[in-house]
Amino acid sequence: MSAASSKAAPAKAAAAKDDGKGEASAAPDASAGPLVDRKAIKAHMIAGFVFFFAGLFAGMLYALQFSRLYPFPGVELLSPGRVRMLHTQSVAYGFLLNLFMACMHWIIPRLTGRPVLSKKLSWIVFWAWQATIAAVGVTILMGYGQAIEWGETPTFLDPVIILGAALMIANFATPIIKAAKGKKLYVTLWYFSAMMIWLPLTYAMGNFVPQYFVPGAGGAAITGLYIHDLVGLTITPLGWGMMYYFVPIILKKPIWSHTMSLVGFWGLAFFYPLNGVHHFFFSPIPMYAQYGAVMSTIAVELVVVTVIANFFMTMRGSGGALKSSLPMRFFFTGMVLYGITCLQCAFQTTLTFQKVIHFSDWVVGHAHLVMFGVFGSWCIGAVVLLWPKVTGRAWWSHKLNAWNYWLTTIGIVVMFLDLLVAGMVQGYLWQNLSPWEQSLVSSMPFWHLRSISGIAIVSGQMLMAYNMWMTARQPAEAGAPARAEKAEAMGAAVGAS
Ligand code: HEM
Numbered sequence: 001m002s003a004a005s006s007k008a009a010p011a012k013a014a015a016a017k018d019d020g021k022g023e024a025s026a027a028p029d030a031s032a033g034p035l036v037d038r039k040a041i042k043a044h045m046i047a048g049f050v051f052f053f054a055g056l057f058a059g060m061l062y063a064l065q066f067s068r069l070y071p072f073p074g075v076e077l078l079s080p081g082r083v084r085m086l087h088t089q090s091v092a093y094g095f096l097l098n099l100f101m102a103c104m105h106w107i108i109p110r111l112t113g114r115p116v117l118s119k120k121l122s123w124i125v126f127w128a129w130q131a132t133i134a135a136v137g138v139t140i141l142m143g144y145g146q147a148i149e150w151g152e153t154p155t156f157l158d159p160v161i162i163l164g165a166a167l168m169i170a171n172f173a174t175p176i177i178k179a180a181k182g183k184k185l186y187v188t189l190w191y192f193s194a195m196m197i198w199l200p201l202t203y204a205m206g207n208f209v210p211q212y213f214v215p216g217a218g219g220a221a222i223t224g225l226y227i228h229d230l231v232g233l234t235i236t237p238l239g240w241g242m243m244y245y246f247v248p249i250i251l252k253k254p255i256w257s258h259t260m261s262l263v264g265f266w267g268l269a270f271f272y273p274l275n276g277v278h279h280f281f282f283s284p285i286p287m288y289a290q291y292g293a294v295m296s297t298i299a300v301e302l303v304v305v306t307v308i309a310n311f312f313m314t315m316r317g318s319g320g321a322l323k324s325s326l327p328m329r330f331f332f333t334g335m336v337l338y339g340i341t342c343l344q345c346a347f348q349t350t351l352t353f354q355k356v357i358h359f360s361d362w363v364v365g366h367a368h369l370v371m372f373g374v375f376g377s378w379c380i381g382a383v384v385l386l387w388p389k390v391t392g393r394a395w396w397s398h399k400l401n402a403w404n405y406w407l408t409t410i411g412i413v414v415m416f417l418d419l420l421v422a423g424m425v426q427g428y429l430w431q432n433l434s435p436w437e438q439s440l441v442s443s444m445p446f447w448h449l450r451s452i453s454g455i456a457i458v459s460g461q462m463l464m465a466y467n468m469w470m471t472a473r474q475p476a477e478a479g480a481p482a483r484a485e486k487a488e489a490m491g492a493a494v495g496a497s
Contacts, residue, residue: 036105036109037116039390040122041105041386042387043126045387045390048099051133052091055086064451066443082141094133096235106389111188111245114178117174128164140154151223151226162200165203188241188245191244194237194268195241198233202229205226206223209222217284220280220285224277224278228273228279233272236272239375243335246331247315247328247331250321253318256309256316257313260310267300267302270299271296271299272303275297277290277292278297282351294350298346298349304342308338308339331378333405333409337370337373340369341370341373360424361420361446362422362423362426368416368419387468391471393471393474400467411453411455415457418446425442426439
């Protein structure tokens with residue numbers, strides 16, 4: 001395929017498909033009607049939020065266990081270990097992937113000028129995905145979790161997940177393949193296409209190889225690869241692709257450097273898969289593999305700098321958008337947190353630093369910052385941007401959205417800092433060979449604070465969900481589309497914030 005990307009593609013595509021109004025003003029316009037299946041997007045967003053709440057409440061419940069306040073002691077079905085798996089699976093596969101699918105439904109037809117393969121297939125994928133993730137939750141609570149980190153999905157559901165992913169890929173890849181014939185593809189489509197190749201390979205590798213073919217330290221190395229690739233080769237290309245699409249659209253200017261976006265793409269492809277072993281420093285995995293992971297992690301650090309720099313240079317001179325556009329503020333916050341996450345990685349990948357933080361809450365703080373602070377912020381920003389477009393109604397309340405922004409951002413930053421310090425305290429106590437109980441007692445205030453920051457996050461998201469509900473319930477009165485359009489033109493104006 002001829003796949004050189006086009007610098008101004010999103011802006012051009014928007015102009016081509018939105019009667020010259022530009023993507024950002026495409027609210028309930030009819031021009032994109034046959035291209036974009038708004039109902040499917042709406043459904044994925046609703047399902048994403050349902051699983052989000054399931055995941056959040058499971059996280060809160062599990063956090064209570066650390067504070068010795070677990071409300072269901074002795075109930076096997078709700079034992080904390082199972083609830084933890086429910087938490088991570090719901091937020092990853094239910095929340096993030098549903099919202100990413102919603103965004104792909106919006107972006108791919110617009111960038112390719114073609115609808116997805118089949119509307120019917122979109123709905124089959126939608127229902128199959130929700131049923132499977134619900135089944136994963138129920139079976140995990142029943143005790144069928146697979147003993148593989150991030151691969152806890154019961155073994156008998158793994159083939160169903162791969163089948164669901166294959167159908168999803170067929171639906172989204174078709175317009176890209178058709179558009180690629182003799183034409184240039186924008187960098188967002190490069191990322192999405194690569195994700196479609198990497199996702200099934202990564203999933204099959206992580207769930208089947210250590211379980212059936214490679215036991216022991218070799219299997220652990222593959223599990224490390226899997227954990228890392230699931231984030232790096234599935235969620236990261238989706239997130240980066242989304243940013244390369246939405247940011248130029250909202251700011252109404254092309255990305256700063258097209259070349260850098262491609263360096264980032266190829267860098268991700270080459271260096272990311274080699275990082276996996278950095279999850280298992282000081283393990284029986286041979287030291288040459290551990291040193292290799294250190295080197296490739298440093299290489300990835302350079303790669304992410306291209307994306308972060310491209311974002312901030314594109315933002316240069318457009319700082320006003322942070323005030324006028326709430327989605328942009330979510331995207332910006334996510335990018336700042338991404339910078340912090342990557343800076344953290346630079347320290348974490350040294351063996352000196354690992355001696356302190358390994359097995360501590362530092363790692364949990366890092367996981368929350370990247371999964372929620374970064375990708376969660378981007379996904380929620382996309383919902384703020386797209387919900388009025390798919391419902392055809394202006395936001396019921398901009399104030400509630402702004403409240404959600406502050407509660408969520410403060411919540412995740414406090415949770416991150418709290419776990420960061422907790423991790424240092426634990427690490428140094430363990431290094432000093434203090435009694436184990438001492439580290440538990442010292443951790444207690446940090447664990448209480450984590451629950452409090454969780455309450456802020458849950459409250460913010462409840463406001464957002466209520467706002468989505470009230471927005472969708474509004475009658476589509478005469479003024480609504482105009483208001484929605486105006487709000488979208490501003491990237492969903494913040495109102496009083
Ligand atoms: C109400 C907010 C939340 C609370 C109270 C919470 C709480 C927790 C707790 C207690 C754990 C287990 C930590 C351990 O085993 O030591 C955990 C793990 C995890 N959570 Fe959350 N969580 C919240 C929100 C989220 C969100 C929104 C995401 C992602 C979008 C997320 C992603 C994760 C991940 C990836 C892990 C695994 C961390 C690791 O193994 O290192 N959490 N969470």
